[in-house]
Amino acid sequence: xxxxxxxxxxxxxxxxxxxxxxxxxxxxxxxxxxxxxxxxxxxxxxxxxxxxxxxxxxxxxxxxxxxxxxxxxxxxxxxxxxxxxxxxxxxxxxxxxxxxxxxxxxxxxxxxxxxxxxxxxxxxxxxxxxxxxxxxxxxxxxxxxxxxxxxxxxxxxxxxxxxxxxxxxxxxxxxxxxxxxxxxxxxxxxxxxxxxxxxxxxxxxxxxxxxxxxxxxxxxxxxxxxxxxxxxxxxxxxxxxxxxxxxxxxxxxxxxxxxxxxxxxxxxxxxxxxxxxxxxxxxxxxxxxxxxxxxxxxxxxxxxxxxxxxxxxxxxxxxxxxxxxxxxxxxxxxxxxxxxxxxxxxxxxxxxxxxxxxxxxxxxxxxxxxxxxxxxxxxxxxxxxxxxxxxxxxxxxxxxxxxxxxxxxxxxxxxxxxxxxxxxxxxxxxxxxxxxxxxxxxxxxxxxxxxxxxxxxxxxxxxxxxxxxxxxxxxxxxxxxxxxxxxxxxxxxxxxxxxxxxxxxxxxxxxxxxxxxxxxxxxxxxxxxxxxxxxxxxxxx
Numbered sequence: 001x002x003x004x005x006x007x008x009x010x011x012x013x014x015x016x017x018x019x020x021x022x023x024x025x026x027x028x029x030x031x032x033x034x035x036x037x038x039x040x041x042x043x044x045x046x047x048x049x050x051x052x053x054x055x056x057x058x059x060x061x062x063x064x065x066x067x068x069x070x071x072x073x074x075x076x077x078x079x080x081x082x083x084x085x086x087x088x089x090x091x092x093x094x095x096x097x098x099x100x101x102x103x104x105x106x107x108x109x110x111x112x113x114x115x116x117x118x119x120x121x122x123x124x125x126x127x128x129x130x131x132x133x134x135x136x137x138x139x140x141x142x143x144x145x146x147x148x149x150x151x152x153x154x155x156x157x158x159x160x161x162x163x164x165x166x167x168x169x170x171x172x173x174x175x176x177x178x179x180x181x182x183x184x185x186x187x188x189x190x191x192x193x194x195x196x197x198x199x200x201x202x203x204x205x206x207x208x209x210x211x212x213x214x215x216x217x218x219x220x221x222x223x224x225x226x227x228x229x230x231x232x233x234x235x236x237x238x239x240x241x242x243x244x245x246x247x248x249x250x251x252x253x254x255x256x257x258x259x260x261x262x263x264x265x266x267x268x269x270x271x272x273x274x275x276x277x278x279x280x281x282x283x284x285x286x287x288x289x290x291x292x293x294x295x296x297x298x299x300x301x302x303x304x305x306x307x308x309x310x311x312x313x314x315x316x317x318x319x320x321x322x323x324x325x326x327x328x329x330x331x332x333x334x335x336x337x338x339x340x341x342x343x344x345x346x347x348x349x350x351x352x353x354x355x356x357x358x359x360x361x362x363x364x365x366x367x368x369x370x371x372x373x374x375x376x377x378x379x380x381x382x383x384x385x386x387x388x389x390x391x392x393x394x395x396x397x398x399x400x401x402x403x404x405x406x407x408x409x410x411x412x413x414x415x416x417x418x419x420x421x422x423x424x425x426x427x428x429x430x431x432x433x434x435x436x437x438x439x440x441x442x443x444x445x446x447x448x449x450x451x452x453x454x455x456x457x458x459x460x461x462x463x464x465x466x467x468x469x470x471x472x473x474x475x476x477x478x479x480x481x482x483x484x485x486x487x488x489x490x491x492x493x494x495x496x497x498x499x500x501x502x503x504x505x506x507x508x509x510x511x512x513x514x515x516x517x518x519x520x521x522x523x524x525x526x527x528x529x530x531x532x533x534x535x536x537x538x539x540x541x
Contacts, residue, residue, distance in 0.1 A: 015151035019158045020265065024326075026162045027261055030178065031254070031327050033169045040253030041117065042175045044245045047238035048113075049124050054231045056096040057132050060089050061139040062226040062359065063219055068143025080210035082140060082201050084219065093132035100125035123179045130186035137193025141200070149196045153189050160185030225364040232371040233355075236348070236378050236401055240394040243382050248390045256391040258327050259337035262315065263345040266308050270352040285361045290417055293357060297413065298422035300353045302429060306474060308349040309433040310465040312342045314458055317437075317444035321453050337395035344399030351405035354413050354420045366415045370408035377401050428474040435472070436465040 031039050064085040068078055103109050104121040134157065141150035165181025173180070197203065210216075241260075244253050284293050315322065316339060323335050358367045378401025385393030413420045440461040447453040469475040 015154050016269075016271065018155050022155075022158045022162060023261075026158075026166060028326050028328070029166055030169060031258060031331065033166070034174065034178070036251040036254035036330055038174055038254075040245070040251060040255075040257065042178050043241055043257035044253060045117070045120055045124065045175065045179070047241040049127065051231070051234055051238055051242075052096070052100075052124075053128065053131060054234055055227060056092045056128060057089075057135050059222070059224065059226045059230075060085050060092065060132075061135045062230070063222050064136065065139045065143035066222065066360070067219060068140065076205075076210075078144075079201055079205040079208070080214050081143075081219075082197070082203075083205040083208060084210065084214070084216070085136065085140070086203070086206045089132055089136045093129045096132075097125045097128040100128060120175060120179060123176060123183065127179065127183050127186065130183060130190055133190035134186040134193065137190055137197055140197050141193065144200055146196070146200065150193075153193050153196075156192065157185045157189045160188050222364070225368065226359075229359075229364055229368050229371060232368065232375040235375045236371075236398070236405070239375075239379055240382050240386075240398045243386050244391060244394050247386050252333075252391045255331055255334040256337055256394055258323070258331050259334040259341055259391075259395065262319075262322065262326070262334075262338050263341040265315070266311050266342075266345045267349050267352065269307055270304050270349040294418040294420075294422050297354060297357045297418050297420040298424050301350060301420045301424045302474070304350055304353060305346075305424070305426075305429045306432070306465075306469055308346050309429065310436070310462060312346050313433065313437045313440050313465070314461050316342055317441045317461070318453060318457055321444075321450040325450060325454070333391075337391050340392065340395035341399050341402075344402030347403035347406040351409045354406075354409045357418060357420075358409070358413055358416045361416050363416055366412040367409065370412035371405070373408050374401055374405040377404055425474055428472050429469075432465065432469045432472045432474045436461075436468045439464055 030042070034042060064081060067081045100121050104118050104125070107118075109118045109121045134153075138150045138153050141147075141153075161181040161184070163181075164184045165178045168177025168180055171177070194203065241253065241257065244256055248256075284296075319335050319338050323331055323338065327334065355367055355371070358364075378397060381397030381400055382394055385397045387393075389396070410420055440457065443460060444453050444457045447456060466475070470477060
């Protein structure tokens with residue numbers, strides 16, 4: 001990972017951590033103030049809106065950041081790309097908003113979703129416009145490599161939402177109060193973001209027409225393919241919510257959404273990587289650096305697997321503690337769906353960076369086929385399992401659909417022209433996860449107090465997992481510092497010096513024989529588990 005890509009990832013991850021912290025605090029408040037049923041309606045509306053916005057926004061946001069990042073020699077290329085996509089954004093936003101108003105006014109919304117939800121679609125119509133330019137501004141900045149501006153805007157969006165929505169919901173304005181928070185936040189971010197874009201390139205380019213040589217057909221083709229891809233991708237996110245709303249009570253939808261919220265915490269780093277890799281790898285593809293792309297993708301797959309696996313193990317071991325504390329006792333039915341969703345969430349996390357690298361290539365037919373296969377499996381399984389098993393059926397179906405994303409996108413990647421498994425060390429990572437899970441689960445089981453478990457298990461579990469990863473060889477001793485060395489100073493310089501020392505000490509390789517390492521670590525896992533249980537139940541003093 002070179003320094004420019006790492007800097008982008010660092011900016012995105014930093015903002016996502018802040019957004020995650022704000023979301024962690026605000027989501028349980030919304031759940032409590034709205035109640036399970038109203039929270040279910042709110043989640044349903046956001047799912048419908050997200051699917052709708054695919055056709056309004058996704059081709060624009062993916063296109064503007066991809067084509068701005070490409071190193072083309074055409075005169076005024078950046079100005080023409082910014083202007084072209086701005087004009088398209090205006091047309092699609094106005095059309096999308098009017099269609100929602102017409103659907104609400106003439107009873108189509110009431111026919112499809114019920115009379116009680118109609119009023120909310122007028123608010124969603126306004127949100128179409130503000131969200132369109134919020135996303136256009138952020139993705140344009142990312143296309144210029146200005147994550148240091150685009151990512152704080154995401155934090156501003158979340159803060160603006162919380163500042164407005166939480167008081168309104170608490171005051172009794174319910175779902176409409178939450179939607180008002182989204183409207184306020186997206187409008188503020190759109191205005192500020194467009195100001196930043198204007199500082200980089202004057203928005204007067206909106207009024208200048210590019211020459212006939214400007215590749216409009218190429219851009220529009222990419223847009224249409226991106227819409228198909230994002231629609232299939234977002235169906236994996238939202239089709240379960242939409243179908244569950246039809247077959248189950250709103251309280252079940254709310255509890256299932258709560259389970260999804262916790263499972264999606266596993267994705268914040270993979271989503272950051274996906275956000276940066278689309279435009280960052282576009283430049284690598286344009287320069288035909290295939291070996292660099294394979295090395296980047298395969299190591300990213302391994303690091304993502306390691307990081308997401310330790311989070312999944314920790315969350316699974318603490319599920320019966322986290323859910324009631326986070327959402328309240330009313331949300332205890334969400335525990336089982338959460339456990340069912342975690343394996344699939346892990347697979348989906350692995351697929352996201354691979355998909356981003358494929359998107360950077362611009363050849364979308366294979367990623368579309370891979371995502372379409374996973375989406376079809378997801379829809380069929382949800383249709384079969386939800387009517388019979390409710391939210392548990394939705395969790396099983398969605399988890400399987402998520403998991404197949406990884407398998408299908410590994411196939412897609414090889415057809416596109418890179419191998420995401422070249423340095424993935426899958427066997428070693430799986431072995432690390434299994435062996436580390438034993439003492440981590442033992443520790444969480446032995447601790448009696450919920451707050452004590454939340455305090456002790458995450459840091460101790462991470463150390464246990466990291467130790468096993470190094471011993472098994474899933475991670476070389478030098479690699480954590482090699483990654484950090486690519487980040488901005490002072491982190492980069494300090495990590496680089498440590499990395500140099502470790503390179504001299506270990507030569508970048510683990511030193512134990514593979515068979516000896518496996519036996520040693522398996523024995524260590526059992527020993528640590530026994531000691532944990534023995535000390536905590538009082539049999540060892």
